[in-house]
Amino acid sequence: xxxxxxxxxxxxxxxxxxxxxxxxxxxxxxxxxxxxxxxxxxxxxxxxxxxxxxxxxxxxxxxxxxxxxxxxxxxxxxxxxxxxxxxxxxxxxxxxxxxxxxxxxxxxxxxxxxxxxxxxxxxxxxxxxxxxxxxxxxxxxxxxxxxxxxxxxxxxxxxxxxxxxxxxxxxxxxxxxxxxxxxxxxxxxxxxxxxxxxxxxxxxxxxxxxxxxxxxxxxxxxxxxxxxxxxxxxxxxxxxxxxxxxxxx
Ligand code: 13P
Numbered sequence: 683x684x685x686x687x688x689x690x691x692x693x694x695x696x697x698x699x700x701x702x703x704x705x706x707x708x709x710x711x712x713x714x715x716x717x718x719x720x721x722x723x724x725x726x727x728x729x730x731x732x733x734x735x736x737x738x739x740x741x742x743x744x745x746x747x748x749x750x751x752x753x754x755x756x757x758x759x760x761x762x763x764x765x766x767x768x769x770x771x772x773x774x775x776x777x778x779x780x781x782x783x784x785x786x787x788x789x790x791x792x793x794x795x796x797x798x799x800x801x802x803x804x805x806x807x808x809x810x811x812x813x814x815x816x817x818x819x820x821x822x823x824x825x826x827x828x829x830x831x832x833x834x835x836x837x838x839x840x841x842x843x844x845x846x847x848x849x850x851x852x853x854x855x856x857x858x859x860x861x862x863x864x865x866x867x868x869x870x871x872x873x874x875x876x877x878x879x880x881x882x883x884x885x886x887x888x889x890x891x892x893x894x895x896x897x898x899x900x901x902x903x904x905x906x907x908x909x910x911x912x913x914x915x916x917x918x919x920x921x922x923x924x925x926x927x928x929x930x931x
Contacts, residue, residue, distance in 0.1 A: 686931030690918025707921030718931030744772030853893025
């Protein structure tokens with residue numbers, strides 16, 4: 683039985699003041715979330731604030747990206763050990779905004795995934811197709827290619843301590859959610875790909891759905907057999923909306 687997981691990806695949003703309010707409201711409301719493990723991924727500069735505010739709670743936190751390099755002359759980058767310093771549990775790698783806006787390749791994403799794991803944190807590996815790829819029937823090819831890059835570098839055993847997020851790019855921030863069946867089909871495909879190497883790992887890995895998840899559609903999405911929770915963008919910035927989604931897990 684996989685535990686549901688709902689993670690808020692705040693993207694490049696928030697300020698010290700708005701984050702303080704959001705965290706207070708989350709702490710007040712988290713008692714109403716029964717089964718679901720909850721986490722938030724703020725921008726790097728707020729990790730200290732978040733780690734202090736959430737330290738004594740059961741809400742986890744993580745980062746939205748990381749460098750594949752360990753340390754050195756890489757201006758603007760943040761290393762795995764720095765994230766460990768702030769007790770991050772999770773690190774998102776390969777978000778579609780990183781892949782498309784910052785040209786991150788499958789190979790780079792795989793290196794980041796491996797670096798996070800070597801640092802004893804849990805990578806949340808994002809995969810997903812563009813609208814034109816879905817329309818040309820390439821969804822499975824794209825997702826397989828993105829997964830294979832990580833499997834080739836890190837191996838199947840790496841997925842014992844990893845989370846996968848399926849985020850169809852056409853559903854991110856657009857208000858267009860994948861239908862529960864569309865999402866389920868890809869989640870099942872991802873699990874099948876891993877099962878080719880190891881059934882037990884495929885069965886255990888949490889696969890989250892991301893892309894316009896809201897309080898109003900979360901229950902339906904999360905009730906699908908292979909959907910184990912969500913990676914939430916916009917709706918994670920309001921405590922009420924986010925907690926409603928967390929309760930749906
Ligand atoms: P939205 O929930 O805003 O569509 O964003 C999804 C996402 O990209 C989470 O990583």
